[in-house]
Amino acid sequence: MQHTELSAVLDRLIWRWTASGTYSAQSCYLATFHGSTACYSWKLIWKC
Template identity: 70%
Template sequence: AKSAYLATFHGSTHCQAWRLTWKCWAAPRVRFFHWLANLDRCWTADRLARRNLPHPPCCPLCDQAPETH
């Protein structure tokens, strides 16, 4: 089982980007938000619109442009 599991990753590259998120001095909620943003999982208006959920038409901060990452 171990050799089959390791064979699935043969030829793949390793990325140490997780260290930027989880091994930094930032507060846990900031690290969690960074993790969600990195995975494109933030519930911004453009993502809500893709799922046909209610969303504001403009960014709540600037009230001019559509809200995105």
């Protein structure tokens, strides 16, 4: 606690999944699948 500095600036919530830091339902949906691999096997079923 020796180097703790207090500030009068209000805290801010920043959504890390967008460049602007703003939350949206779309960015949440995309973040849910971030890093996952796509599986297109459903195309084989519906193609028949």
